[in-house]
Amino acid sequence: MGFRSLAVEKRTNEIWNVLGAVRTEFGKFGDILDATKKKLDQASAELEKTGTRTRQMERKLQGFNTLSETEAQKLLEE
16 A cells, blocks of 8 residues: 555656646537537528428429429439
């Protein structure tokens, strides 16, 4: 037990330095998580806009007949 205490005492400064470095990196990690969340929220908002636009286009097209997939492909390939 005495040898362990002596070893810990000798490395106390190193331990504090490592803990300080980890604390600094943890702060950076938090900043990166915040930035990532912001970007994901922006992407989600953009996806929401596409859903709104899609519904608007679908409402405008309700009066038109739907073609079979084969007919649609033929027409769009021209």
